[in-house]
Each structure stands twice: as structure tokens, then as C-alpha cells.
Amino acid sequence: MELLQPLDDEQLNRVYSPILSPLAWDLGHIANFEELWLVQTIGGREPLHGELGHFYDAIENPRKTRGELPILRDAELRSYLADVRERTLEVLEEVDLGADAADPLLKEGFVYEMLLAHELQHNETMLQLLQLVDGYEPVGVNLGPTAQLQGAESEMVAIEAGAHEIGAPARGFAYDNERPRHSVELAAFEIDRTPVSNGTYIQFMEETGAEPPLYWERDGGGWALTERGGRDPVDPAHPVLHVSCHEADTFARWAGKRLPTEQEWEAARPRLQHVGQAWEWTSSDFIPYPGFEAFPYREYSEVFFGDAYKVLRGGSWATHHSVMRPSFRNWDLPQRRQIFAGIRCARDA
Numbered sequence: 001m002e003l004l005q006p007l008d009d010e011q012l013n014r015v016y017s018p019i020l021s022p023l024a025w026d027l028g029h030i031a032n033f034e035e036l037w038l039v040q041t042i043g044g045r046e047p048l049h050g051e052l053g054h055f056y057d058a059i060e061n062p063r064k065t066r067g068e069l070p071i072l073r074d075a076e077l078r079s080y081l082a083d084v085r086e087r088t089l090e091v092l093e094e095v096d097l098g099a100d101a102a103d104p105l106l107k108e109g110f111v112y113e114m115l116l117a118h119e120l121q122h123n124e125t126m127l128q129l130l131q132l133v134d135g136y137e138p139v140g141v142n143l144g145p146t147a148q149l150q151g152a153e154s155e156m157v158a159i160e161a162g163a164h165e166i167g168a169p170a171r172g173f174a175y176d177n178e179r180p181r182h183s184v185e186l187a188a189f190e191i192d193r194t195p196v197s198n199g200t201y202i203q204f205m206e207e208t209g210a211e212p213p214l215y216w217e218r219d220g221g222g223w224a225l226t227e228r229g230g231r232d233p234v235d236p237a238h239p240v241l242h243v244s245c246h247e248a249d250t251f252a253r254w255a256g257k258r259l260p261t262e263q264e265w266e267a268a269r270p271r272l273q274h275v276g277q278a279w280e281w282t283s284s285d286f287i288p289y290p291g292f293e294a295f296p297y298r299e300y301s302e303v304f305f306g307d308a309y310k311v312l313r314g315g316s317w318a319t320h321h322s323v324m325r326p327s328f329r330n331w332d333l334p335q336r337r338q339i340f341a342g343i344r345c346a347r348d349a
């Protein structure tokens, strides 16, 4: 709510991009998802707005249609959020979240953790959209990466061949696609200790004629960042952001390397620096782990499995730390540049 405070109702409802939702849709969707799981499913209550929930179903309503839906606006939207939260807290008083709870949704608070994670993930989606809002100035929040990478970039970490445990342990919150934990044989490989910097990406652009990342514009002899209607010089020491998976792959080849697989990334995770500044594209398709079981609903992961989406690992400056667990699998269309995604390269040893 702090992030959205500077915006008016028109800005909240405007379609800025056909592949991003209006902010008001994300907000209503966050509340509706909470109502569906924590108030209706767990609490057994009737929905506050009857059939309205259908308009907030992400599968039924593709992003490009979300600007035309008769969704809640302005004061009505804000009171829906508040009313759902009030009911959620009421229901919370009634439930047993212990390790012995019979309902797997309640056991160790699974469904509450899921709802928190969902809301935090949508916060990042809203930050992707806020990049498109001219003149947007956040209140009390620092936006953008802070890492200074220069100098450390040529270092690679060597990982020996062998078996690595991949995925989330059986206990503790994780999404279904992170389980079951399983062993994977990896050949020896090397992986960059740090993500790729803007400075190195500029070198790549100059040598190959590659397009600049999203939101970059020529500025005299250099480059400026134009997100949120701004015009700030590109900091060569910051990690490069807003590149597609295809661009990341082309960069890696230019550097004589390749993108890591998601298994390599996870195995190397304890040795890597600056995880959490930029999502990192991997070469892996979003497919299920052996023995995958959908839980608690097929539409979180299962319907997206296949070769249409590539996995990203790590997290960005816009990602909440609780979403950045080592086993977390983000996925998106390989052509999408709106994600706060950058590059870390690998190569066979």
C-alpha cells in the first residue's frame, strides 16, 4: 500500500503493458486469493462479493484482458482488502496450525505461508509495472540494485563432479514445484562468482551490435536508464537488468560460456556472491522434478510445465528475502524483459 500511495485511481486501473496487469487487478487478486484460501476454504465463509472472484482468476483472465474487467476500484477496492484481512484474522483464531494438524493445508501453517508468498510475489510484479509509470516516486522505499560488481567479475567458482541434493526438504514451506528433494549427478563445471555488470554488457553491445536492455537509451556517448520516466546514467558497476533469456544466452556465448542449468545454479548457490540483486536466467525449461505432486492446486505450477517457460533462480532487489530460498523456482517467458533479470554464466570444467 505504501508503494501505491503516490498513484491515483486512473493510474491504478490503466493498462501500461498488454503482458502486465493493471495495479488494481493485482491488488484485488491478492485479496481475492486470500479470501478464497483463508476465508472460504479454511474458514468456510461465503465470498464477500459473490461471483466477483472470477474476474481475479489468473487462468480465466489472461493479462491482456484485465483492463476491461468490471473489477473493484478505488474506495471499494481498499475496503475489500481491509474486509478480507479482517475475516482472515478472525478465521486464524479458530484454526490449529500445529505439526499434527490433519489437513495438509493447515499443517505447520502451509496455506498461510503460501498466501504470504503469493502476496510478496505479486508485490514484485507490481514493481515491474511501476517501472512504466512516468514520474513515479516511491515513498520511503529504495528502488534498484545496490551491488558494486566491478573487479570481481572474471572470477569463476569450480564445482566438482558428483551428486547434489536438489529441491526443498520435506519440512518447511515450499511450493509443490520445489519437491521432492532428489539427487542429481552433475559433471564438473565452473560458474561466475558474480552476476554480469552493466559495464561488461556495454562491451558486449559494442562488439556485437546487440540491442540495449529494456529502459536503456542513448545519452550522449553513454547510456541512461529511463524507467519511471527518469534519466539516470547507467552505473557500469551495477548488475545488468531487464534482459531476456535469449539475450542472456547470446551474451554467455559471446563470453565463451553458457547459461547454467537450474541444478548447477542450486548446487553452486552457497558459493555465489550477490544473489538477490538480479534474477538469473538458466537454460532449464520449467519441468517437474521426478515424483512431482501438485499441491494444493494444479494452477500454481503444473499447468505451466513444458518448454514454453525458462526457469530463473535467485531473486532481485525487488524480491522479498523469504521468496529467495535456494530451492525457489521462478519461471517466465524467455522473451520477457520486464523481469528484474540479469545474467550469471557457467561453463564445462
Ligand code: AVJ
Pocket (backbone or CB within 6 Å): 058, 118, 121, 122, 125, 300, 330, 331, 332
Ligand atoms: C512464478 C512469477 C510466473 O506471476 O504468474 C502469482 C507467480 N502465481 N500468482 C506469476 C504467481 C500465482 C507466477 N510466476
Ligand code: FE
Pocket (backbone or CB within 6 Å): 029, 033, 058, 118, 122
Ligand atoms: Fe497470483
